[in-house]
Amino acid sequence: MSKKIIHTNDAPKAVGPYSQAVSCESKRTVFLSGQIGLDPKTGVLVQNNFELQVRQAFNNMKAVIKESNASLENVVKLNLYLTDLSKFDxxxxxxxxIFPEPFPARSTVGVLNLPKGAEFEAEAILSL
Incomplete structure (x- = not known):
């Protein structure tokens, strides 16, 4: 995969670990469904700890990425959903x-609710 980071000073600098845009040439594109902080062994949502929910959601994402014969370096776009945008930082x-530089492109959206009462969900697009 050829991954090129696109940056311009004519648009605002990223306010987090992500790039303004990512260009890539790929042989295969993988679209990951959203992952929330469910424990894969029990199917139960990590409760009462936002940070642990986020880490579990990313761990779930990494497991799907690995099964796709890819790695975090192949992530070119992330969509993140939070029920409380004050937890953005x-x-x-x-x-x-978790993610290596150069960071993927990303959108972060505040939502009213997520499945199973989750506070965070992440989905990704991979280029291989």
């Missing part, structure tokens, strides 16, 4: 620990 911190 927590997500940025965790994401900067």
């Amino acid at each position: 927590i997500v940025n911190q965790i994401m900067s620990e």
Whole structure:
């Protein structure tokens, strides 16, 4: 995969660990469904801890990425959904620990509700 980061000073700088845009040439594109903080062994949502929900959702995403014969480096676009946008900085911190640079493009959206009462959901597009 050839991944090129696109940046211009004529648009606002990213306010987190993501790139303004990512261009890629790929042989295969993988679209991951949204992942929430469900424990894969029990199917139960991680409760009462936003940070642990975020980490579990990203761990679930990494498992699907691995099964796709890919890695986090193949993620070119993330869509993140939060029920409380005041926790945006927590997500940025965790994401900067998990994802390698150069970061993928990303959108973050505040939503009223998520499945199973989750506070966070992440979906991704991979280019291989």
